[in-house]
Amino acid sequence: MSGPLYVPVLPTKPHAAGAFRGLWPDVRAAIRPLWNLPPLPGVAPETLATVVGKYVDPVSAVSRHGGWIDAPFGEDAQTAALADALAVYCEWGRLRPVTGPERTEAQQAAAVETARRCLRGLGVRVRVTGEWDGGLGEEVRGLLAGTGPEVAVDLLLDMGAVLDDRPDAGKEALRALDALMPLAVWRSATLLGGGFPRVSADMLEEGACEESRAEWRMWHEVRAAGRAYAPLLGYGDYGVQPPSALAQAPAPGRKGGPPWGVLRYTTDSSYVVVRTLTRGPDRIAVNRAAARRITELPEFRGARAGQGEEWLRDCANGPLSVSEGVGGPTEWLRAGNLQHMTYVVRSLPGG
Template identity: 65%
Template sequence: MSEPLYVPVLPARPHAVEAYRRLAPDVRAALMPLWNIPPLTAGTPAGLDAAVQRFVAPVSAAHRHHGGWIDAPFADGEQIRVLAGSLAVHSEWGRLLPVTGPERDEAQQTSALETGRRCGSGVGLRVRVPGEWDGGTAEAVRSLLTRAGPSVPVDLLLDMGEVLGDRPEADKEALRALDALVPLTAWRTAAVLGGGFPRVTADLLERGLREEPRTDWSMWHGMRTSGRAYLPLLGYGDYGVQHTGALAQVPRPNSGGGPPWGALRYTTESSYVLCKVLNRGDDRIAVNRRAARWITELPGFRARGGAGEAWLRGCADGPLTSPKGTGGPLQWLWAGHTQHLTYVARCLSGGRTGR
């Protein structure tokens, strides 16, 4: 079992793909993302296939040189057959590995295992632990491993889901799960995933610059002090700078809807920093540039961190007479993700991915 350095859990949406594309090449090489197709509402097989390709093709194009996993966690039973054929094409290219889990529909499990066996890519086993560890899950995982057989390499993706302040013992929950799961097989890789970014609401942003603790990062460090023999072999994963529930958002048509506000996001050593920005209105330019300036003036701001920091500096320093560079929802999200992914990868690698 060897480690992926960093496994970000990302939506297969334009802003996240753009963030991945904008990473420095050496930082991108340190990542192995778990991409998630959003809920799909297409009514016919042809429509469903087109919808899948719309989300997966850009992800696949961004992974010409590095690997990742591709998952469709919201697919229902009727969608699985069509999804299986669509996703297998990208797995056969050897970059996007199929994913299944012990709670998935049997047809989905079979499809993922067969794709992993046929392509030689193996399969990611996503084991969810949204609360206390259920010992019965280990038996379900054992059964799935038996079906995979020794010819299919299997990666363990222990997904803790939302890890906020109301789960102070998430590190212990993760360790109980790993104690049961690690001995089951010779896992090709293993990673622990968790989302500590808060749900962004208007109330959360009303008091200017807001700092929220990185509870997912705290969980990881709590685990590292346990002394378990398998800890050096584990990779770290998080949900980037979005709440875990963002994966389940149904894509909206580009109709100009949505709230008139958004948020700039920045990751520091111990906190997620958020600041309100405006999507429209007479004060938009001034408010957005001021928000970016507040972030660039933080003691922990890394002026030469990467593309995310460069965008924030440009927004902060731009003229009040022009809206250019003040962004919109997609730009705010990709800038936040790019900065976060770069920072976490560099922290995990101890600086080996550059400065």
């Protein structure tokens, strides 16, 4: 069993595609993203291909080393049209289809059929957002029975949000893996979890906060458990957004938003989040000070560490008389993902 070094769970949105495209080539080569279509409520099946193309064309173009494409929020009435639309990126691109035990039989069958045609394999995404349910193992066994030996399968064990309020997440992951690993000759197995918090204004009363990387701790706990599969277990997370961000439906006409945002920085054990302003007369000064707060951290890796750090350095040192370079929500998210993905790859064995 072998697999990618790092599997980030990312939305099929411009900021994520842009961040992935902006990574240094050696970092990008070590990553196989799990791309996620957003909910597309009410989109008619006959127009889905056009809508899907808007989201997936850019991420397929930057996924030259491969990855997975999933539509976890697809409606039942959209199943067939989604399968047809996504199959194009599996057959002619380098992405792989995804299914899971909680999906409908129609979605499972469509994903397996796409995997047979594209010959790139099938991602089996198993969600465990609480305690492990042994019944899931039997459902996965049934799903795998329909794949056949010609379809390579990749296990994507998705623990969802893994914060400090889930201290037993590592134990539950081990229970799940102990049940799932014997079910197939998995081509790869990856443990996914989202440790970045859902940031609120209350958390930033002091201007910044620090939250532990519980998903990183979970992965190390599982790796240290001594199981035979542990050394080959891949790592994945949700980047610098909470898992719930994937479920946000597009709102192209939406305007406004809160007057504040955040800069994000990843250290070995925590996420540092610093408040910024999206508008107002103090925006330039506050945002440059926020970047300086990060660049002055003992854990700051320096501008040469990656494009994310370079952007933070430039923002911190820019003039107070010019707004260019202070960014906005999209740029802050892009810089956060750039530094995070680069750091994760460099931190993993073999990175």
